[in-house]
Amino acid sequence: MMAQYLALKEQAADCLLFYRMGDFFELFFDDAKIAAQVLDIALTSRGEHGGAPIPMCGVPVHSAEGYLARLIKAGCRVAIAEQVETPEEARKRGGSKALVARDIVRFVTAGTLTEEALLEPRRANVLAAVCDVRGVIGLAACDISTGRMELEECSPDQMGAALARLGASEVVASDSWELAPVDCVARPNRSFSSDEGETRLKALHGVSTLDGFGQFTRAMLAAAGGLITYLDHVGRGALPLLLPPVAREAGTHMAMDEATRASLEILVSSTGTRRGSLVEAIDRCVTGAGARLLAEDLSAPLTDARAINRRLELVSWLHDDPLLRGDIRGVLRALPDVGRALGRVVAGRGSPRDLGQLRDGLSEARRLHDMLRARRDLPEPMVALLPTLSGHGALTDLYARALVPAPPTERSQGGYIAEGYDAGLDELRRVSGNARRAIAALEAKYRDETGIAALKIRHNGVLGYFIEVPAKHGDRLMHPDSGFTHRQTMAGAVRFNALALHEEASRIAESGGHALAAEEAHFEDLVGHAVRAKEAIAATAGAIARIDVAAGQAERAAEGNWALPRVVDEPCLQITGGRHPVVEAALAAKGERFVANDCALGQQDRLWLVGGPNMGGKSTFLRQNALIVLLAQAGGFVPAQAATVGLVDRLFSRVGAADNLARGRSTFMVEMVETAAILSQATDRSFVILDEVGRGTSTYDGLALAWAVAEAVHSINQCRCLFATHYHELARLAETCDALSLHHVRAREWKGDLVLLHELAEGPADKSYGLAVARLAGVPAPVIKRAKSVLEKLEKGRAATGGLAAGLDDLPLFAAAIEAAEEKVDALRERLNGLDIDALSPREALDMLYQLKAQANG
Numbered sequence: 001m002m003a004q005y006l007a008l009k010e011q012a013a014d015c016l017l018f019y020r021m022g023d024f025f026e027l028f029f030d031d032a033k034i035a036a037q038v039l040d041i042a043l044t045s046r047g048e049h050g051g052a053p054i055p056m057c058g059v060p061v062h063s064a065e066g067y068l069a070r071l072i073k074a075g076c077r078v079a080i081a082e083q084v085e086t087p088e089e090a091r092k093r094g095g096s097k098a099l100v101a102r103d104i105v106r107f108v109t110a111g112t113l114t115e116e117a118l119l120e121p122r123r124a125n126v127l128a129a130v131c132d133v134r135g136v137i138g139l140a141a142c143d144i145s146t147g148r149m150e151l152e153e154c155s156p157d158q159m160g161a162a163l164a165r166l167g168a169s170e171v172v173a174s175d176s177w178e179l180a181p182v183d184c185v186a187r188p189n190r191s192f193s194s195d196e197g198e199t200r201l202k203a204l205h206g207v208s209t210l211d212g213f214g215q216f217t218r219a220m221l222a223a224a225g226g227l228i229t230y231l232d233h234v235g236r237g238a239l240p241l242l243l244p245p246v247a248r249e250a251g252t253h254m255a256m257d258e259a260t261r262a263s264l265e266i267l268v269s270s271t272g273t274r275r276g277s278l279v280e281a282i283d284r285c286v287t288g289a290g291a292r293l294l295a296e297d298l299s300a301p302l303t304d305a306r307a308i309n310r311r312l313e314l315v316s317w318l319h320d321d322p323l324l325r326g327d328i329r330g331v332l333r334a335l336p337d338v339g340r341a342l343g344r345v346v347a348g349r350g351s352p353r354d355l356g357q358l359r360d361g362l363s364e365a366r367r368l369h370d371m372l373r374a375r376r377d378l379p380e381p382m383v384a385l386l387p388t389l390s391g392h393g394a395l396t397d398l399y400a401r402a403l404v405p406a407p408p409t410e411r412s413q414g415g416y417i418a419e420g421y422d423a424g425l426d427e428l429r430r431v432s433g434n435a436r437r438a439i440a441a442l443e444a445k446y447r448d449e450t451g452i453a454a455l456k457i458r459h460n461g462v463l464g465y466f467i468e469v470p471a472k473h474g475d476r477l478m479h480p481d482s483g484f485t486h487r488q489t490m491a492g493a494v495r496f497n498a499l500a501l502h503e504e505a506s507r508i509a510e511s512g513g514h515a516l517a518a519e520e521a522h523f524e525d526l527v528g529h530a531v532r533a534k535e536a537i538a539a540t541a542g543a544i545a546r547i548d549v550a551a552g553q554a555e556r557a558a559e560g561n562w563a564l565p566r567v568v569d570e571p572c573l574q575i576t577g578g579r580h581p582v583v584e585a586a587l588a589a590k591g592e593r594f595v596a597n598d599c600a601l602g603q604q605d606r607l608w609l610v611g612g613p614n615m616g617g618k619s620t621f622l623r624q625n626a627l628i629v630l631l632a633q634a635g636g637f638v639p640a641q642a643a644t645v646g647l648v649d650r651l652f653s654r655v656g657a658a659d660n661l662a663r664g665r666s667t668f669m670v671e672m673v674e675t676a677a678i679l680s681q682a683t684d685r686s687f688v689i690l691d692e693v694g695r696g697t698s699t700y701d702g703l704a705l706a707w708a709v710a711e712a713v714h715s716i717n718q719c720r721c722l723f724a725t726h727y728h729e730l731a732r733l734a735e736t737c738d739a740l741s742l743h744h745v746r747a748r749e750w751k752g753d754l755v756l757l758h759e760l761a762e763g764p765a766d767k768s769y770g771l772a773v774a775r776l777a778g779v780p781a782p783v784i785k786r787a788k789s790v791l792e793k794l795e796k797g798r799a800a801t802g803g804l805a806a807g808l809d810d811l812p813l814f815a816a817a818i819e820a821a822e823e824k825v826d827a828l829r830e831r832l833n834g835l836d837i838d839a840l841s842p843r844e845a846l847d848m849l850y851q852l853k854a855q856a857n858g
């Protein structure tokens with residue numbers, strides 16, 4: 001057996017091998033140690049291998065899903081080795097000692113799950129493949145639980161942002177690619193070829209050209225090749241549901257890098273969970289599919305005003321009609337997850353219950369269709385969705401006739417095909433039903449005949465049907481003429497068989513077996529119908545999700561009194577009475593009120609410097625405006641009284657290093673790497689929020705960097721920007737930067753106490769209130785007193801020397817300074833350009849290098 005195990009383990013490579021033995025999956029060696037630890041189950045041992053006992057643990061097959069879920073969550077991958085023949089077959093093949101043949105039937109990995117128990121209903125589960133085709137990055141992503149597949153390409157520097165947007169739970173890449181993302185699954189390089197991708201896609205969808213689906217580049221197809229061959233590998237040749245691929249065009253979505261997503265806490269908060277995230281504060285969807293689509297919308301806001309307005313039109317319509325909204329949400333609430341049921345059915349892991357879900361979901365979609373069709377005021381986007389909601393009449397009729405009202409998840413017991421669907425099956429059931437009744441009658445008859453009131457007819461897996469009497473009556477039935485044959489003597493009971501019972505039992509077994517086989521055949525047939533209609537069913541599921549998202553957004557807007565944003569194509573941001581949905585909810589839970597604030601950025605006033613005390617609400621203000629942009633471009637209402645949002649191509653959010661201590665790396669370094677990305681990528685269409693940039697280093701360094709970054713954002717990038725800082729000195733930037741204005745969050749000292757008003761006002765902050773904040777935070781009075789006297793001394797010194805920014809009076813303008821720097825570089829470049837390298841001896845080349853270096857230094 002160990003030889004068989006080790007051979008399978010070889011194929012399972014980096015997976016834990018679940019080795020089926022009877023009713024258990026067993027794990028051995030290191031696999032057992034890992035699983036025992038992750039699952040907190042007993043580690044035992046068995047036999048010997050190489051002179052040492054073999055560590056072992058196991059999980060029951062019937063509850064394996066729960067254990068699998070925990071292993072996958074802990075980052076493990078699992079290979080399932082099943083018995084692929086029965087013990088009888090094995091004996092027939094190789095004699096009484098023959099080992100049952102086993103084979104790996106499937107790999108279970110984070111990105112390839114379809115089981116309901118292993119998936120989160122409100123989160124998509126994405127598998128991605130990435131590759132590099134001569135400097136172009138190809139990305140293929142799919143959610144096999146619903147079949148959605150998407151291809152795109154980007155430049156290498158955008159790969160991180162693209163992967164961050166996808167939020168894949170598993171990424172595969174070529175094993176020979178040095179710059180492959182960390183933690184990806186390495187796959188043979190040859191599978192990442194555009195030919196492979198094209199061939200696979202064509203075969204998958206039975207087409208001779210992919211043109212009907214869109215235009216795909218070589219990089220996209222190569223990634224698709226890597227993705228599909230991987231799915232083929234983990235499914236051992238059985239491919240899951242994959243819908244025709246959609247090409248995602250560059251620039252159709254607002255770009256956000258990973259740091260921005262993390263800092264805006266879009267799908268997960270800083271705690272790593274959904275709690276406290278934007279999506280949690282927004283999500284009012286009543287279906288899992290709706291919640292997944294909303295998360296997708298928020299991850300990839302649009303940049304096309306027409307597409308945004310289409311979404312807004314739908315939300316607005318549902319917002320203005322609460323009764324209709326309530327009716328629609330009522331229907332949606334009862335809907336099963338059609339997309340995921342279809343995913344399981346097509347992947348060959350479907351159950352009768354999944355077919356029942358398709359039947360119920362598609363019938364309800366039809367009901368929604370009829371309800372909406374009757375309306376005269378349908379907005380255009382709804383008119384477009386409507387036809388997708390119906391058109392499954394034949395399938396739902398078939399399923400309604402074929403299936404019982406609430407089909408089971410298990411097929412092994414049968415009983416899911418409805419009566420009246422198949423006369424042959426009904427007859428088999430009648431025979432076995434009669435036999436069951438006959439057995440019940442036999443029990444009464446035997447009791448009568450023997451006079452033993454405690455006589456029972458029972459059933460178990462080993463003996464089948466048998467008669468059982470308490471031990472004290474056993475002898476009476478042992479008599480040869482009793483009509484009973486002895487089968488087993490237990491501690492307190494004796495078991496018998498009887499001819500009539502045997503006959504009826506055989507009848508049940510035989511007709512039951514035939515009935516099961518008949519149900520199986522029907523099941524296959526019913527699955528076939530769904531598989532053939534998979535694209536239309538997926539489209540219905542998609543339409544349901546879109547309607548749920550729109551209704552949920554409308555519900556949220558109505559609940560919070562949110563505004564329909566106006567989306568325009570010029571670089572402005574006009575928010576009246578803006579609020580932060582997450583902070584507002586947190587305050588409301590404590591019975592506190594959120595103070596709404598305005599924002600008015602435009603071409604002439606595009607950079608706001610926001611000062612004021614710590615805890616005054618600077619970060620909140622910055623983020624609420626970024627979130628309003630994001631929500632508007634995702635096609636939803638926004639938490640404000642009114643909002644005009646000029647389309648944003650890229651959104652950046654950065655937080656000074658001190659807030660990010662948990663990250664481990666040199667936090668200041670991280671801050672600077674992220675800031676560098678903004679300076680190189682932000683365009684005049686971008687929106688940037690910078691929160692206390694420069695805080696992660698010494699005062700002078702920090703001020704100098706904050707100063708230079710603000711200047712560059714203002715004069716070079718020319719994007720809209722909110723810049724929070726506690727450096728008063730930055731206020732002087734207003735003297736030289738004409739599109740920069742000063743603002744602060746207001747605070748008052750009242751009877752010696754600090755009152756934070758959380759209200760934004762124009763002009764520079766008057767002072768920093770650092771000591772007052774410290775007192776608010778509970779720093780003891782003597783320490784505050786001491787700090788006060790130190791501060792007085794410092795301030796005196798500042799008055800005498802002109803303060804931290806005293807030397808800045810003769811600072812040249814930013815643009816002029818850059819020119820000067822570039823001049824020096826250019827002299828070097830000219831000299832380099834004039835060099836004839838081939839004419840230099842190695843010695844001369846070395847001398848020249850020394851000279852160039854000296855020139856560069858100065």
Ligand code: ADP
Pocket residue numbers: 583587593594595596597612613614615616617618619620621745758759
């Ligand atoms: P800062 O960035 O100035 O240090 P924050 O934005 O982190 O301040 O805000 C600190 C706290 O103040 C928040 O956690 C919130 O409880 C409260 N707060 C912020 N803005 C508002 C507001 N507009 N209305 C009410 N409370 C607010």
